[in-house]
Amino acid sequence: MSIHPSILSADFANLQAELESIASADAAHVDVMDNHFVPNLTLGLPIVQRLQEVSKIPLDVHLMIDDPDHWVPKYAELGVDSVTFHLEAAKDPLALTRTLRSIGAQAAIAIKPGTPVTDVVELLPEIDMLLVMTVEPGFGGQKLISETLAKIVQARSEIRKRGLTIALQVDGGVTESNISELAELGADCFVAGSAVFNFENRALQISKLRELSGSHSH
Numbered sequence: 001m002s003i004h005p006s007i008l009s010a011d012f013a014n015l016q017a018e019l020e021s022i023a024s025a026d027a028a029h030v031d032v033m034d035n036h037f038v039p040n041l042t043l044g045l046p047i048v049q050r051l052q053e054v055s056k057i058p059l060d061v062h063l064m065i066d067d068p069d070h071w072v073p074k075y076a077e078l079g080v081d082s083v084t085f086h087l088e089a090a091k092d093p094l095a096l097t098r099t100l101r102s103i104g105a106q107a108a109i110a111i112k113p114g115t116p117v118t119d120v121v122e123l124l125p126e127i128d129m130l131l132v133m134t135v136e137p138g139f140g141g142q143k144l145i146s147e148t149l150a151k152i153v154q155a156r157s158e159i160r161k162r163g164l165t166i167a168l169q170v171d172g173g174v175t176e177s178n179i180s181e182l183a184e185l186g187a188d189c190f191v192a193g194s195a196v197f198n199f200e201n202r203a204l205q206i207s208k209l210r211e212l213s214g215s216h217s218h
């Protein structure tokens with residue numbers, strides 16, 4: 001089980017200190033938004049480059065952008081741990097996963113709440129992580145969409161059926177109240193923005209979330 005705090009909920013004027021406050025996490029989740037694929041704008045390559053230079057934990061970069069075919073290699077070349085692109089935005093997702101792996105980054109694909117798991121199953125053997133979005137991407141602090149829960153179960157079953165060991169990440173509305181259920185349904189990698197950064201003691205939040213997610217094995 002891994003916990004990836006989303007820096008979308010961090011103080012953007014103090015990102016280095018914010019990263020240090022989550023040093024006990026498994027990775028920092030970095031939301032790149034372009035105001036085209038999603039109706040919000042965050043940060044891009046130069047800032048991710050600096051985050052990669054100063055971060056003591058791996059970076060998990062989630063690209064919520066149009067034209068990932070152009071941008072994915074540039075993020076991977078920064079040396080980040082993993083790059084997630086959206087299936088809905090990619091022209092050639094298979095080529096992108098292979099590019100990512102050839103550069104040395106983990107390859108991950110995200111699907112929005114309205115995209116069925118069946119659209120991505122053929123690519124499962126080509127990726128290191130599947131991200132099932134549990135809110136519409138774009139903003140932190142939203143409530144998890146309960147209709148996405150069935151997709152977690154389905155994704156876990158498709159992963160298991162193929163004998164794969166890829167991570168199943170969930171992102172959006174993850175809280176202390178629902179993380180145990182999400183783990184039970186099959187998720188094993190949890191992005192949490194407000195459930196970590198809205199609290200003074202981030203290390204405590206991370207350990208609470210880890211403990212609550214902890215006792216399930218997939």
Ligand SMILES: O=C(CO)[C@@H](O)[C@H](O)COP(=O)(O)O
Nearest residue numbers: 006137138140141173193194
């Ligand atoms: O990608 C996104 C939103 O599009 C997320 O990573 C959010 O940052 C999660 O925030 P919380 O729902 O955990 O507050």
